[in-house]
Structures are given as structure tokens and as C-alpha cells.
Amino acid sequence: MLEIKNVTKVYRTKGGVDTKALDDVSIAFPETGLVFLLGKSGSGKSTLLNVCGGLDEPTSGEVIVKGKSSKSFSGSDFDSYRNTFVGFIFQEYNVLDEFNVEDNIALALELQGKPKDKEKIHKLLCDVELENFAKRKPNTLSGGQKQRIAIARALVKEPQIIMADEPTGALDSATGKQVFDTLKKLSETRLVIVVSHDREFAEIYGDRIVELKDGKILTDVTKTNVPPQAIDDNVTVIGGNTLNIKKGSKLNKDNIKAIQDFVLSCDGDVIITKGEKQIDSFKKANRMDDDGATETFGDTKSEDIRLRQYSKEDSKFIRSRLPAGKAIKIGASGLKLKPIRLIFTIFLSLIAFTMFGLFSTLMVYDGDSVAKNSFMQSGYDFINLSKMYETRITNSYDGRDDYTYQSYSFVKFTENELSDFTKTYGESTFGYYAYDTELDNVKMKNEKGGYYQAGLSKFAYIAPANAMRNKVTGDYPASLNEMCISKYLAEVLLTANSDVYAVKEDDKGNISYETKVDINSVNDVVGKTVVLNLRGDRQKFKITGIFDSGEIPKKYD
Ligand code: ADP
Ligand code: MG
Numbered sequence: 076m077l078e079i080k081n082v083t084k085v086y087r088t089k090g091g092v093d094t095k096a097l098d099d100v101s102i103a104f105p106e107t108g109l110v111f112l113l114g115k116s117g118s119g120k121s122t123l124l125n126v127c128g129g130l131d132e133p134t135s136g137e138v139i140v141k142g143k144s145s146k147s148f149s150g151s152d153f154d155s156y157r158n159t160f161v162g163f164i165f166q167e168y169n170v171l172d173e174f175n176v177e178d179n180i181a182l183a184l185e186l187q188g189k190p191k192d193k194e195k196i197h198k199l200l201c202d203v204e205l206e207n208f209a210k211r212k213p214n215t216l217s218g219g220q221k222q223r224i225a226i227a228r229a230l231v232k233e234p235q236i237i238m239a240d241e242p243t244g245a246l247d248s249a250t251g252k253q254v255f256d257t258l259k260k261l262s263e264t265r266l267v268i269v270v271s272h273d274r275e276f277a278e279i280y281g282d283r284i285v286e287l288k289d290g291k292i293l294t295d296v297t298k299t300n301v302p303p304q305a306i307d308d309n310v311t312v313i314g315g316n317t318l319n320i321k322k323g324s325k326l327n328k329d330n331i332k333a334i335q336d337f338v339l340s341c342d343g344d345v346i347i348t349k350g351e352k353q354i355d356s357f358k359k360a361n362r363m364d365d366d367g368a369t370e371t372f373g374d375t376k377s378e379d380i381r382l383r384q385y386s387k388e389d390s391k392f393i394r395s396r397l398p399a400g401k402a403i404k405i406g407a408s409g410l411k412l413k414p415i416r417l418i419f420t421i422f423l424s425l426i427a428f429t430m431f432g433l434f435s436t437l438m439v440y441d442g443d444s445v446a447k448n449s450f451m452q453s454g455y456d457f458i459n460l461s462k463m464y465e466t467r468i469t470n471s472y473d474g475r476d477d478y479t480y481q482s483y484s485f486v487k488f489t490e491n492e493l494s495d496f497t498k499t500y501g502e503s504t505f506g507y508y509a510y511d512t513e514l515d516n517v518k519m520k521n522e523k524g525g526y527y528q529a530g531l532s533k534f535a536y537i538a539p540a541n542a543m544r545n546k547v548t549g550d551y552p553a554s555l556n557e558m559c560i561s562k563y564l565a566e567v568l569l570t571a572n573s574d575v576y577a578v579k580e581d582d583k584g585n586i587s588y589e590t591k592v593d594i595n596s597v598n599d600v601v602g603k604t605v606v607l608n609l610r611g612d613r614q615k616f617k618i619t620g621i622f623d624s625g626e627i628p629k630k631y632d
Contacts, residue, residue, distance in 0.1 A: 082136035114287035142385035155392035162229030219250035296372035549620030
């Protein structure tokens with residue numbers, strides 16, 4: 076069933092120190108029987124059990140299960156092996172407090188993909204004498220009761236091997252005895268491997284004792300029955316100087332002679348007693364049965380271990396699976412037990428997510444596109460853009476640098492910037508730009524009682540051409556020195572009528588202002604020429620049309 080060959084297990088600790096917990100250990104286990112792993116603390120018992128049970132993988136060597144070597148194991152085969160063939164019993168019971176007794180046992184079934192079998196669970200609880208405890212939570216049970224639950228849980232999947240690591244370590248000796256009695260009974264039909272440091276229990280209950288020291292096998296002994304040496308039917312010699320007279324027998328002359336000879340052959344005193352109680356405990360201590368056969372331990376021989384031949388079918392593993400709901404319950408219970416940690420975790424997560432959100436926003440933040448999107452969402456048909464630079468001049472007064480003069484100067488958009496606008500706002504962008512008109516800073520009252528901001532200067536006008544085309548009165552500009560002006564500007568000119576002069580141009584192209592021009596309606600503006608002072612360079616533009624830029628929103632009045 077189970078065999079390990081040349082198994083070495085090395086633990087590498089943080090300091091880089093290697094601990095050889097198992098050093099080239101080979102053991103073949105029998106099909107049934109109770110095998111004790113004995114040894115001092117740190118001798119490697121638990122490691123050996125864990126390797127045998129597939130809880131831990133060997134560093135080198137192999138574990139052979141039903142003829143299948145761990146060398147041919149893949150991925151989760153160790154888990155599956157354990158799940159299929161091994162029932163574990165731990166010192167700390169490892170029963171889950173979140174589930175009641177019945178569900179703890181059912182969980183072992185569900186791990187094998189089998190349904191919860193109430194009848195079977197009830198029978199197992201009867202076996203461990205806890206039939207009335209099915210609905211109890213483990214934290215209401217004593218240590219001995221919990222360990223028996225753990226045994227019932229190990230048994231529910233009918234494992235062919237039971238492994239127990241110091242199963243009675245946390246129990247008093249009377250309760251411990253019950254556990255061993257149970258294990259002894261179970262070992263009649265399956266292999267039971269028990270880790271213990273209690274030699275007395277090992278010798279009473281064990282069929283075989285493997286003693287470890289420093290990760291190596293020190294001794295490996297198997298219990299054998301030594302039959303008594305019969306002198307005749309009534310009198311037998313057991314061991315060196317113990318004579319057994321069968322209970323209730325009538326001694327004849329030959330018997331008495333034999334007893335006499337035996338007494339003479341013994342060194343030291345011979346006590347003949349008829350205290351039955353004492354004799355019973357003497358027999359027990361010397362592990363003697365009623366017929367006087369004694370149990371002794373002799374070196375384990377390979378004949379003692381009958382290994383079966385296994386087919387591929389025998390070593391088929393059942394993959395372990397934990398139902399999602401149960402997994403979540405087990406996982407979440409950890410949080411419930413540590414509320415401070417839970418709060419702290421939530422707090423840290425919040426900070427982490429906030430930081431993540433903030434930084435990812437900052438990283439993708441693009442001011443231009445945010446501005447663009449907000450204009451578009453506000454439903455503007457067009458917007459005015461201007462460009463300026465800031466100048467800061469710090470003046471010293473009385474040696475103190477405390478006066479800062481700040482000014483803004485307007486500058487012309489470059490060709491690149493203009494083509495960027497086109498790219499950003501689409502092919503249909505229409506635009507012109509103007510600086511320093513004669514109308515600069517004229518503020519005039521409009522009919523509504525508000526003021527027109529007459530400054531024609533320093534802004535570029537950008538609007539979708541399509542949006543304008545249908546709204547132009549007059550002609551669309553056809554050359555660079557023609558332009559349409561907005562109805563708003565035309566109204567400004569109309570209002571400022573008294574300040575509008577005609578421009579006269581001489582042969583050399585010099586421009587002078589002459590007669591006042593009468594503008595009596597908005598449409599009178601069309602056909603007129605305006606002079607714009609572009610950074611000291613005067614340029615003429617013929618107004619070919621007026622476009623209706625719509626009502627000026629109230630809030631700008
Ligand atoms: P036992 O069960 O006989 O008391 P163990 O098998 O638990 O002994 O341990 C054997 C040796 O291996 C000890 O020296 C122990 O310190 C070491 N050991 C066991 N488990 C680990 C581990 N997970 N990491 C590092 N060293 C370990
Ligand atoms: Mg141990």
C-alpha cells in the first residue's frame with residue numbers, strides 16, 4: 076500500500092541554514108496494523124508522517140502509493156492521494172469552528188465530491204459515542220470530544236490509511252487510552268500510523284514501532300508472540316524465570332517435580348502467589364495472554380510486511396475539490412476572528428484605491444480636451460480664443476523685493492497652432508483673427524441697456540463653417556483681405572456711428588481718415604472697408620457679409 080524509498084527532506088530556513096529533517100529513510104508499511112513512529116522532539120516524526128501522507132513533498136527519494144511512485148506524480152496528485160487514501164488526525168484536532176459537528180464531517184465527504192450522507196455520519200458519531208452532538212458547534216466540546224469528531228471525520232471517507240500526529244498529546248491519559256483503543260480497532264482492517272513520544276502506549280498498542288533519531292531510523296521492531304514453553308498441559312515456562320500454572324489445574328507428581336526442577340534452576344528467589352488481581356496486572360505489564368504467550372518486539376523483517384501488487388486502477392486518485400460556498404465561509408471566518416485586522420485591511424484598501432484613482436486621473440488628464448468637451452457639452456456653436464503671455468516684473472522698494480508688476484500681452488496664434496485647432500475641432504473650422512482695431516476698447520450702450528464689449532482686438536474667432544454658411548447676409552469672404560463680421564460687431568458699428576470714419580488711401584497706399592460715414596442699418600456695413608492696425612501694420616479688410624452669430628446669452632449683457 077505505502078512505501079517510501081530513500082526519502083530525504085531538507086528545510087531551508089530564512090537564515091540560509093539547512094535542516095535535514097529526514098535523512099535517507101526507507102520504510103515499507105504493511106496493509107493493516109498499527110505502526111508507531113517514536114522519537115524525541117525534533118527527530119523528524121512529523122516530517123516523516125507528512126511526507127508519507129502527502130502533506131509535504133520529499134526533497135529527494137520517492138513515496139510509492141499502491142505501486143505508483145511520487146516521481147510520476149503531477150501537479151495536485153499529492154493532494155489527491157491524501158484525499159483518496161489518507162484520513163488525518165491532528166493533535167490540535169483541526170475541526171472548524173464555523174461548522175457544526177455534522178457539517179465538519181460532511182465537509183470531508185464534499186471534498187471528495189460526495190453528497191452529505193446523514194445516515195453514515197450518524198453511524199460514525201455512534202462509533203465515537205457522540206451521536207447526540209451532531210448539531211453542536213465544536214467550541215462547545217471538550218478536547219477529547221473534539222478529537223473523536225476528528226476521528227469520525229477521518230473515517231467518513233473510509234480511508235485505507237489513517238495517520239495521526241500525537242493524537243493524544245492534548246488529552247489526559249484516560250481519554251488518550253480511549254483514542255488508542257479506537258485506533259487499535261481501526262487498525263484491524265486498515266493501516267494506522269501514529270506519531271507519539273509515549274513508549275508505553277507504543278508498546279501496548281503498536282504492532283510495529285519505528286524509532287527515529289536525527290532524521291534517521293534508529294530501530295524498527297515488530298511485535299511477535301512468543302508461545303510458552305510447555306512442560307506439560309498444566310505447567311508452562313514463560314521467558315527466563317516465570318512459570319505459569321494453569322488456572323484451576325490439579326497438580327500431579329510430575330508437575331510438582333517439574334516445578335521443583337524449575338525452582339532449583341532459577342537464580343534468586345521464587346515467589347508463588349495466588350493473588351489473582353496482582354497476577355492479572357503482572358500479565359498485562361508483561362503483555363502475556365491467558366495461555367501465557369508473551370508479546371515481544373523483534374527486528375522488523377521484510378517477511379513481516381506483505382506488500383500487495385497493485386494495478387493502475389487501484390491507484391486512481393480522486394481529485395479534491397472544495398465547494399465554493401464552503402471555501403468562502405472558511406475564508407471569511409478568518410476575517411471574523413480578527414476584526415481589527417479586517418478594519419485595518421479595509422482602511423488600507425480605501426487609501427490604496429483612492430490613490431490609484433487620483434493618480435490614474437492625473438496621468439490621463441488633458442486640460443485641452445477637458446475644456447473642449449465642456450464647451451461642446453454646453454452646446455456652444457463657437458468660441459473665442461485668445462492667446463497671451465504673462466510678464467512679471469519685481470520692483471525693489473527700499474531694497475525690498477516686494478512689489479510685483481504683472482502684465483499680459485496678447486500675441487498672434489502661429490500657423491501651427493491654427494492648424495492644431497483645425498485638427499482638434501474638425502476640418503470644418505472657420506476662423507480669422509484680428510488685432511488692434513480702430514474700435515478697440517469702445518464701450519457702448521446697447522438698446523437693452525447693457526454694454527457691448529466693442530473690443531475687436533486680440534481674438535481669434537473659430538466656428539464651424541457649416542454653422543455659419545446659411546446665416547451669412549451678403550457674400551462669403553473669397554480672399555485673405557476680405558471678411559465677414561458678426562451681426563454683433565455690425566451692431567457695434569451702427570451704435571458707434573458717430574465714431575466711424577471713412578478711410579482714404581493715396582497713390583502710395585497711405586491711409587488717412589476723412590469724412591464720417593453714415594451707417595444707418597446693420598446692412599450698411601457690408602461693402603465698407605475696415606482698417607485693422609496689426610502691430611503697427613495697418614491692413615485693410617473689405618466686409619463682404621454679416622453672419623448671424625445668434626442671440627448673445629443674457630448673462631453677457
Ligand atoms: P518531530 O515531529 O519529531 O518533533 P519534526 O519532523 O517536526 O520533528 O522536525 C524535524 C526537524 O525539522 C526539526 O529540527 C525541525 O526544527 C525541522 N523542521 C520541521 N519543520 C520545519 C519547517 N517547516 N521549516 C524548517 N524546519 C523545520
Ligand atoms: Mg512533531
